[in-house]
Amino acid sequence: MSERIDVLIIGAGPAGVAAGIGAKREGAERVVVIERDWDLGGILQQCIHPGFGLRTFKEELTGPEYMHRFIQQAHEAGVEFRTNTMVFQIDRENNTVWTMNKERGIESLNPSAIVLTMGCRERPLGAIRIPGTRPSGIYTAGTAQRFVNMEGYMPGKRAVILGSGDIGLIMARRMIWEGATVEGVYEVMSWPGGLRRNIAQCLDDYGIPFHLRTTVTRIHGQDRLKGVTVAEVDDHMTPVKGTERFVECDTLLLAIGLIPENELSRMAGVDIHPVTGGPVVDDLLQTSNPGIFAAGNVVIVYDLVDNVSDEGLIAGTNAARFAAGKISSAKRIPVKGGENVRLYSPQIVTGETDSTIFMRVTHPIEKACRVFAVTDNGTELYTQRLRYARPGEMNEVRINSVKLKESGNVSNITIDIQEVK
Amino acid sequence: MTSERKFICVSCPLGCGLTVTLDDSGEVTKVEGNTCARGESYARSEVKDPRRVFASTVRVRGGKLPVCPVRSKTPAPKGKLFDITRAVASLEVEAPIKIGQVLIHNVCGTDTDIVASRDLEAV
Numbered sequence: 001m002s003e004r005i006d007v008l009i010i011g012a013g014p015a016g017v018a019a020g021i022g023a024k025r026e027g028a029e030r031v032v033v034i035e036r037d038w039d040l041g042g043i044l045q046q047c048i049h050p051g052f053g054l055r056t057f058k059e060e061l062t063g064p065e066y067m068h069r070f071i072q073q074a075h076e077a078g079v080e081f082r083t084n085t086m087v088f089q090i091d092r093e094n095n096t097v098w099t100m101n102k103e104r105g106i107e108s109l110n111p112s113a114i115v116l117t118m119g120c121r122e123r124p125l126g127a128i129r130i131p132g133t134r135p136s137g138i139y140t141a142g143t144a145q146r147f148v149n150m151e152g153y154m155p156g157k158r159a160v161i162l163g164s165g166d167i168g169l170i171m172a173r174r175m176i177w178e179g180a181t182v183e184g185v186y187e188v189m190s191w192p193g194g195l196r197r198n199i200a201q202c203l204d205d206y207g208i209p210f211h212l213r214t215t216v217t218r219i220h221g222q223d224r225l226k227g228v229t230v231a232e233v234d235d236h237m238t239p240v241k242g243t244e245r246f247v248e249c250d251t252l253l254l255a256i257g258l259i260p261e262n263e264l265s266r267m268a269g270v271d272i273h274p275v276t277g278g279p280v281v282d283d284l285l286q287t288s289n290p291g292i293f294a295a296g297n298v299v300i301v302y303d304l305v306d307n308v309s310d311e312g313l314i315a316g317t318n319a320a321r322f323a324a325g326k327i328s329s330a331k332r333i334p335v336k337g338g339e340n341v342r343l344y345s346p347q348i349v350t351g352e353t354d355s356t357i358f359m360r361v362t363h364p365i366e367k368a369c370r371v372f373a374v375t376d377n378g379t380e381l382y383t384q385r386l387r388y389a390r391p392g393e394m395n396e397v398r399i400n401s402v403k404l405k406e407s408g409n410v411s412n413i414t415i416d417i418q419e420v421k
Numbered sequence: 422m423t424s425e426r427k428f429i430c431v432s433c434p435l436g437c438g439l440t441v442t443l444d445d446s447g448e449v450t451k452v453e454g455n456t457c458a459r460g461e462s463y464a465r466s467e468v469k470d471p472r473r474v475f476a477s478t479v480r481v482r483g484g485k486l487p488v489c490p491v492r493s494k495t496p497a498p499k500g501k502l503f504d505i506t507r508a509v510a511s512l513e514v515e516a517p518i519k520i521g522q523v524l525i526h527n528v529c530g531t532d533t534d535i536v537a538s539r540d541l542e543a544v
Contacts, residue, residue, distance in 0.1 A: 038485075039485075045539070048476050048477070048478065048490035048491075048492070048538060049476045050474045050476060050492060051434075054433050054434075060474070062476055062490060062492055062538045064490050064520070064538045064539035065492075065520065065538050065539070068520055068539060068540070148478070149478055149488070149490060150486055150488065151486070151487060151488070152478065152480065152486075152487040152488040177475075177477055177502070177506050178477075178506070178510075179506075195434050195436055196429050196436030196438075197429055197430065197431040197432075197433075197434065197435075197436035199429070200428065200429035200431055200436070201431045201473065204428075204429075205473070205499070303434065304434060393434075
């Protein structure tokens, strides 16, 4: 006998907890969040540095503090949580979700709506094929962060960081504060992956060298990492002969990108976007499979947790509306990315609500530019001047539903960022 | 003689590039490049008394985790950060711990406290 649930949320990170709050506030009776870890909060519990929630709370909190506030709100709203519980099967045809837990065993749940909030994973070493050996001492930056901040181990004494994503930059400072040496941060691209302020406060503050257009070309060491070879790269990202040098280290941390975690989404039969790696969603954050919603880093990897929580709230609210039969199949206008748009989400606008489309540029523009949205019949829905646009910093386009309605028969919307001539 | 200092504002994720002009007595005469009031005050503090929020962990006895995250309640003088790392590293705390609980008063004479940044149950 399946257990009836109004809104089932998978993953109790920032998106899932906010989705729970959104669903309860919208009036859903039974809202259950499934979490595989023993604790709530997801990855933010290991992000112990400040920098979270400035927009939401007007102060910079650490990750655990940020989650503490949301978890309290969720408890007050009456969201039910099941920790140490794993969803292992979504059978959408029979509207059943299967979970397992050591005490409760295997259970089947029968939700009216589902919100996917599984977050993302780090790109591993295997994704970049570095020649050489495979000794111990190589970790993704987030794994090292968990060791240091939650389990009380240091991964090593002398680290090299490959990639300049924010977690890598944050871990550089963390290693220094714990008494390790950080030999340098190496980034294959010509621009940093993370925020400029993290380069300032995590690298510059401690004199850690930052090398752009440089990468690790070989790993050395048998049992334990002995060092890496680094080399500069050319415009095609090919290592330049003669620029190789050996860097001694016992630890290599990888901060080379994040990938939305969508095994369950695929199982649920939702369309996955080839570029974002996350579900295709509309502005209600509904996937291609009606009744299944998705929010946060499982959809597209955000810069700021404030955005993840906002999206969670939206998805939870709309999942509750769906469960109550309040969402009908509305019109669906596809969004197209312009020339300098690498990825964006949502990819479909229903126009039922005002919405924000998040996007990243392919190439940086270090001068005045503008981000805009224009319909195929020539109506400008949004335009905003920017001082610059960088791949490491997300941009936003806001779609006003009234303005969209007024622009008549629209069959698609293009978003882009272009230099102001 | 005036002098100029350039650095990135760390007050929010925008990371504005700031230029601070100082007169010969070291007083700030001009702040440029900021896009908000937080940037202005960060620029003034950064040239006179640079401060950072410190965040680390302390060892825990009998807790659900072997370590508990902590932070300086307010930004601490940058020059004292390594003293603070040592003070925090030598501390061991008994679980349970409540978020906001003061673990070190006036750490290293900096007028800021080291507080727990999460609840940690005892096992």
